[in-house]
Amino acid sequence: MSMPGNNMANRPPLTDAIIVALARLVDDSQTEKREPSHSDIEFQIDRVKLSMADPGRQGKPVGKSKRVRGTLSWALSNNVQAGEMLVAGLLATVQGYGGFRPDSTNYCGAEAIANLASAVATQGWELTPEGGLQPRVLASLSGKELTTALRTYARRAQQGALDDPLLAGTAKDLLEATAAHVLMQKWGSSSTSANSPTLLGQAFTALGLATPSDTVAAGELAHKRVERTAYDLGCALNALRNKEGTGHGRAWDSRITPSQARFAIESMGSIALFMLDGL
Structure with a gap:
C-alpha cells in the first residue's frame, strides 16, 4: 500500500x-x-x-x-x-x-x-x-506480542496513512497476516497455501463471524449482515490489490487514485481490528 x-x-x-x-x-x-x-x-x-x-x-x-x-x-x-x-x-x-x-x-x-x-x-x-x-519483523513474533503489533499496523491503516502499513519482512498484506494470526490463536495452525478469500473465511469462521457461505437465518441479528459485508469488502480489497498492484513493493499503481487507496487502507485497518477484537 x-x-x-x-x-x-x-x-x-x-x-x-x-x-x-x-x-x-x-x-x-x-x-x-x-x-x-x-x-x-x-x-x-x-x-x-x-x-x-x-x-x-x-x-x-x-x-x-x-x-x-x-x-x-x-x-x-x-x-x-x-x-x-x-x-x-x-x-x-x-x-x-x-x-x-x-x-x-x-x-x-x-x-x-x-x-x-x-x-x-x-x-x-x-x-x-x-x-x-x-x-519489527513480525514473522518472528507470536501470541500477544504479535496481536499488539498487528493492532499498531491496523490503527495506522485506519488513519489513512499512505506510507504502507504492510507487514515488515513478509509479502502478506495486513488482512492476510491478521487472518493467519487469528487461525494460529484459535486453531493452532494456519495454511500458508490458502488463497486470500479462503484464509479470510477461515478466520471469520474461527471467530464465529458470518460469511456469505453461511445461510441467512430467519430473524437473525443485523450484525450478521455487517459481518458478511466486512468479509466481502476484505475480498474485494484483496482483488483490487492483486489486480492493480505492481508486485514490487507498491500495492497501487497510477490507475488507483489517492482517495481510492486511502479508502482501501482505512478499510483494511478496520477489518483487521474487527478480527483482532474477536480474539
Missing part, C-alpha cells in the same frame, strides 16, 4: 511516549554538555518546517529537551507526518554523533536508550544497538 515518496521505513511512529523518550535522549542538563547542539536540533526542526512550533524561537532560552518535546508535541496534534520525519532526523543526528556508543563522549546513557527502545517497541518498531529504527 505504498504511495510514491512515502516510505514507512523512513518515518518512524510518533506517540507521547516516544516524544518523552526522545527528549530525554538529547537532554544534557544533568551531565556535561554533549552533542547534538542546539544548532543541530534547530537544523532538523527547520528541515521539516516545524520552526513555528519550536519553543526555542519564542523569546526565552530553553533547553534542548524542552525544544524537542515542545516541537514534537505540537506536531503530534497538528502535523504527524512532519513529526515523524523529525523523529527520524533527530535520531540520525544523535547516531551520527556517537550517542549510542558507550565509549563516545556524546553517549546518551543506557537508561535513556532503553526507554526509547521500549517506547518504539510498543508501536511495532525496533531500535537497533547502533541507533537505527526499523519495523
